[in-house]
Amino acid sequence: MRPMRLLLSMMLAFSIVCVVPAQIPLEPAQNYGIGIPDVFLPKYLAYRTRQLGSVDPAVMSISLGYVKGLSRSFTKMSGQMDVNLDSGAYNVSLTGLTPLTTYTVWLVDEQESIGDLPPLPDVVSGVTTLLATGPSALLTGVLGALPLGMTIDRVVVTPGLVWGAEPLAAGSVNVFQKMFFRRLSLVNDSTGEILFNETTLAPILSALVPDLAAQTDAVLPSGISPLAGPPMLGFTMSSSRLQSTTSGGSSSGSVKLDRLISQGADLFFNGKFSGNGRTCGTCHPASNNFTIDPPFIASLPENDPLFVAEFNPALANLEKPTLMRQFGLILENVDGLSDPVNRFVMRGVPHTLGMQVSLEQDTSLPNPPAEMTGWSGDGAPGAGALRDFATGAVTQHFTKSLNRIAGTDFKLPTAGQLDAMEAFQLSLGRETDFDLSKITFNDANVNAGEGLFVNGGTNPTFGGKCNFCHTNAGANSAALQNQNRNFNTNVEDAPLPARSVLNFPRDGGFGRTPNPDGSFGNGTFNTPPVVEAAESPGFFHNNLAKTLDDVVNFYNGPVFNNPQRPAAAQFKFTQQQLDQIVAFMRGINVLQNIDVAKRELQEILKLGSVTGSEANTRLQTAFEDAQDGIRVLNQGGLYPTAVSQLTVALNRISQAQQSTDATQRRTLIQQAIGELDGARGTIATVTP
16 A cells, blocks of 8 residues: 555544543633633634645644754754645755764654653654755655554654654644644633634644644643543543544534633643742743732742742752842843853843734744744744743753753653643733724823834934834834844943843844854844833843833933944934833833723623632733733823723722622623723724
8 A cells, every 4th residue: 555545544544532521521610710712813813814825725834943951962953844734745844954964854742641650652753864965955755654643743853763862953733733734613611602613624634733622621721631530431541642432533623712721821820840849920920910020029938939049059050049139130041051050141031921913933034933932032942933932941940950851850841731831822912913003192292102103203314213123012013024023222232230240141142153252143132012011121131221211211322323223223312202202102001901901801701600710810810900000100190080090990890809799790890891991091092
């Protein structure tokens, strides 16, 4: 039998499906309550539209790159594997090869852990082997026979012919691909909504893609598989994987998106991955807008996992405690783990809000990361996608020693856990950028600041416009293909107060090219969004600026506006204009606060129970965003009437939190929404 026909026969006969029986439902109240499915949805639909409009919608592309955490050898290997899920044909393009070295490309089906048992061995299949004759190669072929029931979680490139060698490059199938190529619909289980009803047919080999619907159903929101206890109806155990007594494409044809997001939230805030006690939420707490700064750090108890370098001798060089406490700076080995004590940079913690509108790849970079995840854009290992960031974070920050040995110092997130955390992070903040052309602020100074932000100053010699890089106060540049671009703003040339306390290496920005000053990179850093800036200091990758005034003064000053920068990209504002730009930044931030608070309250009203744990968590988020809005306006002395309206809304939310009566709580929530709408109308007029 020809390999292709054999593969088709195998996939039809041995599709593996995990089915959670209907008689053991998960209660909606178990949802975590942080993250909104409707925020995730537009990003997925945009991906789906692009994929359907591509030359061949059946082609699944997996970016490949260096994976710290899986490999200790610093390599420059990168590439991409394209798999046609209708024909089985594949292309693998690789760069950064060493001539006369043998490499093998593997497909990997990761095996999930069962309770506290060690994970079963991964199922692997070698796709192709090459002897490199130069620094790059293009490999083509058709997939042959694969292990029974195999699905593709990762693609890995190793040296030699035998599995087990240190990975040199890898990439994984992301959550969008798992939805699209399985042609899954999306539902909100808590509210009963059908978020998206998929009607197109899946490709012939869709069973090669992991079943996200079954995976989501098979994991409780606590992150524990039902198989941690007695096996549930519908499952049998095999020596190499979990097998179902049924077959088919997916468990139900739809993903419970709220459940997936909740699983990701649980992992984000509680998942320690057998490490030193830290979680993702240690540095990205929801209560502080998913970032940390010196005041927040000072409020933590001395035994907080953030301070593990201070009370665990094995981790004394994991952080620079003085710089963390005084300046909010975290040690990062972004240029490789071979010499972690001496080769490092110090960076602030970027918030993770609105990432679904700030990840657009900067194609102008050499070997660009798949997504722009913050600061230099290369903080995520592997392909540099958002889902890869968790792998890098666990390796960098969760380790029990600087040896960073996976399985000993930490457990790397599994493919399923990465799916959930990816979905969670894409459910936070804004689902879309504002349209500044339709917003008129009802305060003369704020509105003037918006005009200066969009159009630049009045000095004809200087043509810089904030909006060029931060279109609509976001992170993307409409003038540059709506990408989140990297720029050299000369921040590293500015005197940094932290270095006067404790000196540390210069940060070279994107890439690992060595520079004469000892840094690595091309000096560029990617653009953060402006929308959330007023509530999430510090600013720039090294927390150079503490306040919004510091930020605008930097761009108005000599370090940024040096003679090498074209006049068309330089800024020259008067002090009044600078104040107006800051006022605009506060105004747009508060519009976002109001939108988030209102959205959380509306989500509660759609739930079956407005008094359950999910509703309580969403009330707290709404409370904190309303509170942030009041604080941001008060700091700028802006919109006293809106402050009063937000204060009433805050009180209504607080009363709802204290009420256990469903009818009363619903009424208070509706009243709070009305006050939020009133405050938004006080701040700005929006043209439809």
